[in-house]
Amino acid sequence: LKSLTALIAELNVLQENARNKGLELYNLGSFRASEPYLNIAAAGGDRAAQYALAEVLRRQQGSITDDAKKWYRLAAAQEDVYALLRLGDSASLDKARQLLPPRIAQGDGEAMLQMYELTKDITWLKKAAGKKFPEALYILALEYDRDNSLVPTGQTPSEAIDRLLQMGAAANFPLAMNWYTNRPQVTQFPSLRREWLEKTAALNDLYGVLKYGYALGHDSEGRDPEYGYAKS
Numbered sequence: 001l002k003s004l005t006a007l008i009a010e011l012n013v014l015q016e017n018a019r020n021k022g023l024e025l026y027n028l029g030s031f032r033a034s035e036p037y038l039n040i041a042a043a044g045g046d047r048a049a050q051y052a053l054a055e056v057l058r059r060q061q062g063s064i065t066d067d068a069k070k071w072y073r074l075a076a077a078q079e080d081v082y083a084l085l086r087l088g089d090s091a092s093l094d095k096a097r098q099l100l101p102p103r104i105a106q107g108d109g110e111a112m113l114q115m116y117e118l119t120k121d122i123t124w125l126k127k128a129a130g131k132k133f134p135e136a137l138y139i140l141a142l143e144y145d146r147d148n149s150l151v152p153t154g155q156t157p158s159e160a161i162d163r164l165l166q167m168g169a170a171a172n173f174p175l176a177m178n179w180y181t182n183r184p185q186v187t188q189f190p191s192l193r194r195e196w197l198e199k200t201a202a203l204n205d206l207y208g209v210l211k212y213g214y215a216l217g218h219d220s221e222g223r224d225p226e227y228g229y230a231k232s
Contacts, residue, residue, distance in 0.1 A: 015044040022049055029206050031056045042071060050075035051083050058086075081114045093118065109133030122150060129164065134173035136163045141179070158184075169196065174205035194227050 022037030041049035054071035058064050064072070064086065075083035076092060079099055085094040091180045096118055103111035103151060109131030116124035116136075122143065128136030130223050141164040144150055155163075160187055168176025180194040197215065200208030215227040 003079060012044075015041050015046070019044075019046050021116045023052060024204075026052045026056065028204060029058055038139070042074070045074075047075050047078040047080050050078075051080050054083065081111075082117075085114070085117055089139050107131060109136060112136070113139070122178065132167055132171065134168050134171040134176065137168035137171070138173055138179075141165050141168070172199070172201055172203060174203055176204070177203075178207055178211075190227060197227060 018037040019041035022034045022041055025031075025034035026038065035053065038049045038053040038056065042053045050071045053066045054064075054075065057068035057071070061068070069087070072083045072086050074086055075174035076095070079095075081096050081099055084096040084099075096114070099112050100115050100118070104115060109128045112124050112128035112131065113133055113136045116122070116128060119160055122140075125136055125140050125143065129140045141161045144157055144160050144164070151157050151160045162180075162183055165176050165183060166181040169180040177196055177200040181193055181200065186193050186196060194215075197208065197212055
């Protein structure tokens, strides 16, 4: 029994390590590299790994294959709302509608964003952004950029987008950080722009790391014309 318990404990550690490594690679956009790690954790029953693995398979094939659907269903069985939304059948969507209200009542910004994904009612997106949920801040900025008529009265589109991106960047959401770094209110101050680029790269965001490395490379004359780094 002691030997069996030790083996189970070792397996759990391996699964946890695989989960962490797989999700880290997945969040960095290294989908192919994340797949073997996610397979281990997903097979062990981890909900987040099951959903991420399904997403990797969907991206690889360009559609929801039977293999991807299997993992979505396993994650959905553990009440993963994003998996339920991906499945998209009436039973799954009804289940999502049942799961979200209690979380929304508790002020859960992510649940409000998921309700927006379910209903496409921008009111829910604005509520999620009002809770400063980082992804919601970024998506609302995209919506304002796409359709200026959605911007609240009394604000210009540029002001509204800048405010949302600044909050998203302050919450360390890489997509918001990358966009905010290229907004006029930042680009006019090279030192501030460098600061945001370095913060993004420090998060191991793939785009941020590439931009940072390129900036440090300099041109043929030893200058970085975009961010103003001096050649050391």
